Amino acid sequence: DQQVKQNSPSLSVQEGRISILNCDYTNSMFDYFLWYKKYPAEGPTFLISISSIKDKNEDGRFTVFLNKSAKHLSLHIVPSQPGDSAVYFCAASGEGSTDSWGKFQFGAGTQVVVTP
Amino acid sequence: GAGVSQSPRYKVAKRGQDVALRCDPISGHVSLFWYQQALGQGPEFLTYFQNEAQLDKSGLPSDRFFAERPEGSVSTLKIQRTQQEDSAVYLCASSLVGSHEQYFGPGTRLTVT
Secondary structure, eight states: OOOEEOOOSEEEEETTSOEEEEEEEOOTTOOEEEEEEEOTTSOOEEEEEEETTOSEEEETTEEEEEETTTTEEEEEESSOOGGGOEEEEEEEEOTTSGGGTTOOEEOOOEEEEEEO | OOOOEEEOSEEEEOTTOOEEEEEEOOTTOOEEEEEEEOTTSOOEEEEEEETTEEEEOTTOOSTTEEEEOTTSSOEEEEESSOOGGGOEEEEEEEEOTTOOOOEEOOOEEEEEO
């Protein structure tokens, strides 16, 4: 049962423009969300996170928005750069329980290609 | 500093063979996680250690999968009698206790023929 979904397998964007990646989840117990970036033949690297007590978190060019009522989060990259070309994974967990601590559920990923 | 390392990076096994995959976490990271990533999918949780204690193994797909971390540092994921459906990338991640930020290794790509 896929509880975290990234419905766009790929996204192509021009350098300098905004990239918007979307993620939907079904489990209302999820209360902590992360985005990871992955280059080929490397492990995912942490990008940005957000707790359910917030609706926005910003770090440089990266901003994550959380809409709890819609069970939806998005990652905005502005401006997009060629080095941003990678696969982006959304992940969610219910941190309220020690049983679920660190036990993240990942989406299938979105391949972003930034063109010059 | 050194990140999470995994070995081997690639492993080809014949169906029915046993394999052992190693993970060296970042020094001082108490928490260690194993994930399985099938082609075109996101990582799926397998198991979690805090120091040497295996606190959660709910994601292990069958009793052919076994993980250990006897001294609270290096961890080994063992798969017995490998099957074709075990073909995947196996990722290891470590983190400081209480931190959500997991640092991933490069993974071991297992191909079962």
